[in-house]
Amino acid sequence: MPITLYFDGAAPSSRIALAVAKAVGVDVIVKKIDLASKEHLREDYLKLNPQHTVPTLIDNDFILWDSHAIATYLASQYGKDDSLYPKDPKKRAVVIQRLFFNEGVLYSRLRAVGTPLYFGLKTTVDRDKKDALYEALDFLEKFLERTGWVAGDHATIADIACAVTASSIEAIGADLSGFPKTRDWLGRCRKSIRGFREADDEGARFLGETIRGRLQPHQLDR
Numbered sequence: 167m168p169i170t171l172y173f174d175g176a177a178p179s180s181r182i183a184l185a186v187a188k189a190v191g192v193d194v195i196v197k198k199i200d201l202a203s204k205e206h207l208r209e210d211y212l213k214l215n216p217q218h219t220v221p222t223l224i225d226n227d228f229i230l231w232d233s234h235a236i237a238t239y240l241a242s243q244y245g246k247d248d249s250l251y252p253k254d255p256k257k258r259a260v261v262i263q264r265l266f267f268n269e270g271v272l273y274s275r276l277r278a279v280g281t282p283l284y285f286g287l288k289t290t291v292d293r294d295k296k297d298a299l300y301e302a303l304d305f306l307e308k309f310l311e312r313t314g315w316v317a318g319d320h321a322t323i324a325d326i327a328c329a330v331t332a333s334s335i336e337a338i339g340a341d342l343s344g345f346p347k348t349r350d351w352l353g354r355c356r357k358s359i360r361g362f363r364e365a366d367d368e369g370a371r372f373l374g375e376t377i378r379g380r381l382q383p384h385q386l387d388r
């Protein structure tokens with residue numbers, strides 16, 4: 167049975183799961199769940215994922231949601247080697263720490279800024295939310311100082327997760343000019359991680375255009 171990924175490209179989480187599938191080299195059937203038309207609240211989707219988030223992955227009778235959990239599953243179950251998700255306990259622990267960083271800090275702060283804009287509930291950004299988003303980018307810039315990668319000395323699923331989020335932050339109009347290491351790393355992720363652009367570009371562009379179309383001028387200036 168093919169693997170199915172329930173997905174809305176506007177959601178960075180969906181693009182993280184798809185980008186990891188492509189990097190691992192596993193085929194998935196993508197089924198669109200349109201958040202804007204509330205398809206994630208449909209009864210059939212709630213039966214799969216009562217938390218009604220995207221993405222959700224179905225692999226035979228195995229159902230999993232949360233892009234970070236999906237990333238670890240796809241890399242361990244289908245990865246040809248352990249380069250995207252190292253088996254060494256210490257290396258793996260750093261990858262996991264950065265996945266938690268993405269979920270709990272970087273992506274969470276993007277959501278706080280982006281979600282009300284995406285759903286047309288606001289046209290401005292609160293100062294504290296904007297500051298928190300830039301602080302998360304400061305952390306990311308620091309992580310990249312040692313090796314140029316988020317965890318360890320090469321690309322892992324932590325780079326994929328953080329890069330999808332960073333590319334969405336860039337797409338909505340945040341000013342990345344003060345984050346040279348982040349910009350350089352994002353370029354390397356786009357160039358060197360298999361399938362990254364295919365999974366990320368279109369959704370990031372759509373998210374960016376939607377949000378920038380709603381934002382009043384200079385709201386995301388640092």
Ligand SMILES: N[C@@H](CCC(=O)N[C@@H](CS)C(=O)NCC(=O)O)C(=O)O
Binds near residue numbers: 180218219221269
């Ligand atoms: N930690 C989750 C976050 C997923 C998430 O919050 N997705 C949002 C879109 S960005 C969503 O599905 N929102 C709909 C809802 O929560 O009802 C993941 O990484 O998959």
